[in-house]
Amino acid sequence: MxxxxxxxxxxxxxxxxxxxxxxxxxxxxxxxxxxxxxxxxxxxxxxxxxxxxxxxxxxxxxxxxxxxxxxxxxxxxxxxxxxxxxxxxxxxxxxxxxxxxxxxxxxxxxxxxxxxxxxxxxxxxxxxxxxxxxxxxxxxxxxxxxxxxxxxxxxxxxxxxxxxxxxxxxxxxxxxxxxxxxxxxxxxxxxxxxxxxxxxxxxxxxxxxxxxxxxxxxxxxxxRELRQRLPAELRIRVDGASDWAAALPGVRIARTDADGVVLVVEPGTDTQAILRAAQAQGPVEHFAYETGGLVDLYRQMVSG
Amino acid sequence: MSAWQVVRLIAGREIAERVRGRLIRILTLVTALLVVVGVALPGLIKSSSAAPVKLGLVGPSTQALAPAVTRTAGAAKLHVRAIDVADPATARDLLVSGGLDVALELTGADTAVVSVKQSLSASARAVLQAALDDVHLRSGLALAHVPLAKVLPALTPVRISETIVKPPAPDRTARTIAAIAAALLMYVSLGLYGGAVAIGVAQEKTSRTAEVLLAAVRPRQLLVGKVLGIGSVGLGQLGVAAAAGLIANAFVHSAKIPTSVILLLPAFLVCFLAGFALYAFALAAAGALVARQEELQAATLPVQLPLLIGYLLVYAAIGNPNAGWLKLLSFVPPLTATLMPARIALGHVAAWELPLAAVIMAASIYGMARLAARVYAGGMLHGGARLGWRAALRLPA
The missing domain is CATH 3.40.50.300 (P-loop containing nucleotide triphosphate hydrolases)
Known part of the structure; x- marks a missing residue:
């Protein structure tokens, strides 16, 4: 503001x-x-x-x-x-x-x-x-x-x-x-x-x-300012697994699409633990922070 | 930029847009032609009706009546041309072909036959009757050996002179026509050009052009410019038509326009301009109310109604130009434009009445312009729905 x-x-x-x-x-x-x-x-x-x-x-x-x-x-x-x-x-x-x-x-x-x-x-x-x-x-x-x-x-x-x-x-x-x-x-x-x-x-x-x-x-x-205001989003794609993240502590599922699942990570949550959980499900093909585009930002702002 | 410069710009655009159209030029030409025809026609017809009655006198005894007929016809102010015809058969043929209007044949000492193609006018019958009676009387007197010289004074027609007890106002017919023409002109031109104002405003409003305009100029300037521009085009067209009519009149001498009517024209022009301005702004307001052009008809109805009433009342005014109700109504702004010219032409208008009416009209035009501006500016907020007149009046200034 x-x-x-x-x-x-x-x-x-x-x-x-x-x-x-x-x-x-x-x-x-x-x-x-x-x-x-x-x-x-x-x-x-x-x-x-x-x-x-x-x-x-x-x-x-x-x-x-x-x-x-x-x-x-x-x-x-x-x-x-x-x-x-x-x-x-x-x-x-x-x-x-x-x-x-x-x-x-x-x-x-x-x-x-x-x-x-x-x-x-x-x-x-x-x-x-x-x-x-x-x-x-x-x-x-x-x-x-x-x-x-x-x-x-x-x-x-x-x-x-x-x-x-x-x-x-x-x-x-x-x-x-x-x-x-x-x-x-x-x-x-x-x-x-x-x-x-x-x-x-x-x-x-x-x-x-x-x-x-x-x-x-x-x-x-x-x-850039706007992106910084939003919580970090982590996109993880595990080959062969889709519904694995639901029970994970310290995260919230933002959305799921063809490219995997996007998790909103609460501050203080150990991201390495999330990585290990993902690896346990199968080969991890993608594990990276999402740099939110305006579309995502907008969606988050309007719905959140 | 000053307000006047803005108004001039806007008016200029309206004029350019309309003059640019081919339709407008055709319309002007057609109107002018119609006026020329309307003016010339009566002149041409009149000249034919002033033609003399062609009277055929069948046979030598009838032909001897020629001087008598001419005499009585002259007394009755009927123009007759006596033509000698050999026999009844020829007369009949000439009547059918139009070579004769009436044929007269003396069939005996005191009998005669009058032949016509279809009908005999009362005046012709009277003239022939008088002529025959006159000749009959003279021959009778001659047979009775009465010296004609003694009786002649008794035979000359009694001289009648006319006294008019209540003379009509001079040129009353011409003035009546002028009053009706003024009202008709107002009605027609507002239908055309007032309508054009409404349509133009509605178009600007529904197409968002109004938004772009209002970002730069004030609504009142816009509307004044519009009314001025479209009004000028209308006036120009009317001027062309009027000039055409006057030129035609000069050539054909249809009508002699009395000086008293010419003197009315400045007053008529002022009434026309004032009435046009008032109704044009009202129509602009109506145009600003609509969300779609299809709604224009319904929105302009409350404006067209008083205009129609004002026009129709003129006919009542003609019968009684000094009536009390007429005097009162002629100060009501929507009716002033048509009723005041009628009063000026045919009735008695006191010196103080015109300035008063002018002031009332000026105030009404100003108020109407302000209302129209408010509706134009405010009406856009209600993009989807049509504004009613009552809601429009409640809009903030």
Missing amino acids: ITTSELGAEGLEVFGLRRRFGEVVALDGVTFAARPGEIVGLVGRNGAGKTTAMRSIMGIIHPDAGEVRWRGRPLHDGARLQFGYMPEERGLYPQMPIGAQVAYFAQLHGMTAAAAGAGARHWLERLGLGERLDERLVALSHGNQQRVQLAVSLVHDPRLLVLDEPFAGLDPEAVDSLSDVLREQAAAGRAILFSSHQLELVERICRRVVIVDRGRVLADGTL
Whole structure:
């Protein structure tokens, strides 16, 4: 969890956001930050509160309680012009040509007509749509439409990117392309916050991960930090034996799969004793600590 | 960026999007053509109905009646052209073919036959009767050896002059038409362009475009820009149609537009613009309520109803332009746009009434714009379900 001392006065900070919709509690005290140069992944299942949190940041929803700060000061409308937003579903005009459309949104964010036009051309070319500036949005494939949406969020040179499920429905090539753009933007000093279900992807790209569930932040930190918080997991595969670990003292079976059994080892338990027990069952093919991926981390956090 | 710059940007996009469509250009052309036809047609028909009645005089004795017929026709202000016809058979053929409208044949000293293709108008019958009676009387007097000169004064028609006890307001017909036209125009243009506002707002809301927009601009700016943009397109189209109509009128001289009606136009324009703004914002609010475009019809119904009522009431207003209920209702904002023009055209409107109505309208438009903005911004939270009007009114500002 972020402590107050860690929070710099730079970038985006979200404190104790609360929001209900009638009976449904969407946000129940959400706190996290996205600093310049950081790519932060917001992870959680449907209904966890990711979209609500992002909308609160973008000022589309007003939280019941809590605060959003930007560069150390409470966020106001003018500052939001420095943000680039990509909503979960397509938020564009279907009949408008894409070149004009990207330029339009750029102008709404304060760019001059000339700069907006140039910016639109630059980004659409960068995203592989340079030849299709006069085509209407509806004539493009889903993946290409998403690229236009991305261009809209980038064209006005925002300091913060807030992207809701930007990778949804993209083919691997498009995923790589988008990842490159995000890394590039982070390297240039932008703060990036994006949500996704694709945990492997988040693991690859993000520096920090914020796991939300039922409107609360379950974990917040770098992957390494998060792994360190969890108890050690030992994966053991014994040839020919499967149900042998149930009676072992000092361990708990986390899961069993084709690659053996994963045990959660309680502190103080003698792992050599576990090894001997395994050897007694048959040839031990695998006996090593599991370096939990985000998928496992997430599962543990959400279920534990 | 200032609020006005934002509004201008948004309005510009609306205009560009609509003008870009081929449909809109076709629609404008068709409307203009319809107006031209509507204006030119009466002019063309009128010229044909002003044609003289072709009267065939069958036989030499009948042909001698020509001066008498012309005289009585003149007195009755009926334009008659007398044509000599040789015999009844020829007359019959000409009647069937349309070469004659009426054929007259003296069959005896005091009998005559009038032939028509299908029917004889009352005025033609009266003229012929009068002509025949006149000739009959003169010949009778001549036979009785009464000197014509002595009797002539008695034979000249009695001069009747007209006195109108309660003259109608000048150009009453033209003003009535103007009042009806104004109401009809309001109804039709709100159906078209007000509808376009509702659809546009619904589309932005259901497609999440509204989210991206609201991240940068305020909802009120968005809606004002929308109404302004779409309203401008509508006004432009109406202007084109009106210009086409006026040009057609100048060519065909269908109707002479009285000066008093032309003087009404500025007031009509203001009423139109105010009414359009009020209803357009209301329709924008309706559009912001829906979760799917299929729900639009139901959502806009509460707005369409007062508009229809306002239109229908104009017909009642025409009959009694100074009625008490009309005076009262013309200050009710949804009805002002159609009822006030009717009152201005046909009734008596005191000097203080117009500024008062203007203030009420201005306040209503402002309130409606604010409501629409609230619904637009708030309506998005309820993504799945459609917001009812009552729930919408309770949304936080």
